[in-house]
Amino acid sequence: MDEVGPGFRYLYDLYEFEAPGVKYVARSYDSEPEDAHFLRKQVAGQMLELTAEDLQSSAFQEAVTYLREHGKAQVQYLSFAAEGYVDFPF
Numbered sequence: 001m002d003e004v005g006p007g008f009r010y011l012y013d014l015y016e017f018e019a020p021g022v023k024y025v026a027r028s029y030d031s032e033p034e035d036a037h038f039l040r041k042q043v044a045g046q047m048l049e050l051t052a053e054d055l056q057s058s059a060f061q062e063a064v065t066y067l068r069e070h071g072k073a074q075v076q077y078l079s080f081a082a083e084g085y086v087d088f089p090f
Helices: 052-056 058-069
Strands: 002-005 008-010 012-019 022-029 035-043 046-048 076-080 083-089
Touching: 012 058, 022 058, 052 058, 058 076
Parallel strands: 035 076
Antiparallel strands: 002 008, 012 022, 022 035, 035 046, 076 083
C-alpha cells in the first residue's frame, strides 16, 4: 500500500517471480484488478530495468502466462526508454 495524500491510498498486490539468478517484480492495483505491470528485475540484490533479453526469456514468459491465467488480461512492463508502461509483443 502506498499513501498518496491525506486520506487516499493505493492498494495493490505485489508479485515476485524467481528464476535462477533473477527475480521479476510485478504489481497489480486493487482498483484495476485486470491489469498487471512488471516494474523491474532484481539481480544480486540490485533493482534493474527489464531488458529485451528478459522479455524473451522462458522464465519471464512463464510469469506473464501465470498472471494472465489468474485474471490479468492486460500485462505491461515499465520501460525507461518509453517513459512509461508498454504492452508485450506477445
